[in-house]
Amino acid sequence: MTREIIIGTRDSALALWQTNWVKDKLQRLYPDYKISVKSVKTQGDKILDVALAKIGDKGLFTKELEVAMLAGEIDMAVHSMKDLPTALPEGLAIGAICERFDPRDVVVSHKGYQLADLPEGARVATSSLRRRAQLLKYRPDLTIEDVRGNLNTRMRKLEEQDFDALILAAAGVERMGWAERIEEKIAYDIILPAVGQGSIGIELRRNDVELKQIVVAINHRQSQLAILAERAMLRKLEGGCQIPIGALALVEGDTVTLEGLVASLDGTELLRDQVAGDADQAEQLGIQLADKLLARGAKKILEAVRRETEEA
Numbered sequence: 001m002t003r004e005i006i007i008g009t010r011d012s013a014l015a016l017w018q019t020n021w022v023k024d025k026l027q028r029l030y031p032d033y034k035i036s037v038k039s040v041k042t043q044g045d046k047i048l049d050v051a052l053a054k055i056g057d058k059g060l061f062t063k064e065l066e067v068a069m070l071a072g073e074i075d076m077a078v079h080s081m082k083d084l085p086t087a088l089p090e091g092l093a094i095g096a097i098c099e100r101f102d103p104r105d106v107v108v109s110h111k112g113y114q115l116a117d118l119p120e121g122a123r124v125a126t127s128s129l130r131r132r133a134q135l136l137k138y139r140p141d142l143t144i145e146d147v148r149g150n151l152n153t154r155m156r157k158l159e160e161q162d163f164d165a166l167i168l169a170a171a172g173v174e175r176m177g178w179a180e181r182i183e184e185k186i187a188y189d190i191i192l193p194a195v196g197q198g199s200i201g202i203e204l205r206r207n208d209v210e211l212k213q214i215v216v217a218i219n220h221r222q223s224q225l226a227i228l229a230e231r232a233m234l235r236k237l238e239g240g241c242q243i244p245i246g247a248l249a250l251v252e253g254d255t256v257t258l259e260g261l262v263a264s265l266d267g268t269e270l271l272r273d274q275v276a277g278d279a280d281q282a283e284q285l286g287i288q289l290a291d292k293l294l295a296r297g298a299k300k301i302l303e304a305v306r307r308e309t310e311e312a
């Protein structure tokens with residue numbers, strides 16, 4: 001007899017889209033399994049009035065799902081890889097990393113602006129310290145405004161609060177069906193994405209051998225190597241998601257090229273570097289890049305950021 005597989009997810013529209021995408025893929029490959037979806041509210045979905053940087057506890061969008069998984073209420077959780085902390089709880093593991101979508105950040109603007117033609121002092125909305133730092137490095141005149149909430153809420157606030165532009169991940173905007181609202185896909189030399197951005201991952205119980213064998217079918221090797229390299233860099237730098245750290249690994253044939261960045265909150269100090277090497281050394285490359293950045297002074301920048309975000 002085949003068992004039922006219960007997939008846990010947050011209940012935001014994007015999370016549900018992602019979960020159904022995974023469910024459909026699995027159901028097509030394994031028509032005999034009954035696969036169902038159960039939604040769980042996470043801290044990150046409940047606390048909507050506080051800036052992310054201030055509540056920047058690791059696993060804000062994932063913890064409740066992990067608790068439910070360990071309790072056996074769900075069998076696996078579908079996450080945006082960028083929201084999944086680099087250290088997982090004892091007993092859980094990443095079972096698959098699906099093919100990455102476009103990792104870039106994008107500009108959405110009801111006024112039709114791209115970054116280069118935003119007027120002096122324009123108000124740009126993002127709650128990400130990584131985006132803020134890089135935007136200020138590129139355009140120190142911009143006013144960065146905090147915006148919280150799921151994608152629907154942020155899109156609404158763009159117009160309600162009359163921001164000039166809103167920065168979001170291409171993957172989320174496109175999954176929500178809003179591709180035509182994108183004014184610009186931001187080049188990597190202006191904004192390096194978040195670790196894991198654009199990729200959907202599956203977390204499961206380490207000892208669930210049957211499910212592990214099922215989900216590897218939707219693992220995408222190149223995306224997995226890229227994201228493992230990025231996560232190894234992040235882990236070594238000990239940054240949560242609310243620290244100005246960016247990364248992007250590209251895998252071509254047997255080679256991984258990994259670029260990474262650490263910045264101060266105002267973008268005035270910004271270290272960017274890259275390493276390249278063998279794809280089967282992806283995680284070592286991430287550590288190598290972190291070491292390279294640390295040798296250039298990343299530690300001082302990160303310590304200052306932690307102090308400043310705690311004070312804020």
Ligand SMILES: NCc1[nH]cc(CCC(=O)O)c1CC(=O)O
Pocket residue numbers: 080081082083167168169170171172196197198199200
């Ligand atoms: N932190 C929220 C979040 N988590 C994942 C995505 C986008 C989808 C993805 O990166 O796979 C978003 C929205 C955004 O940053 O615009």
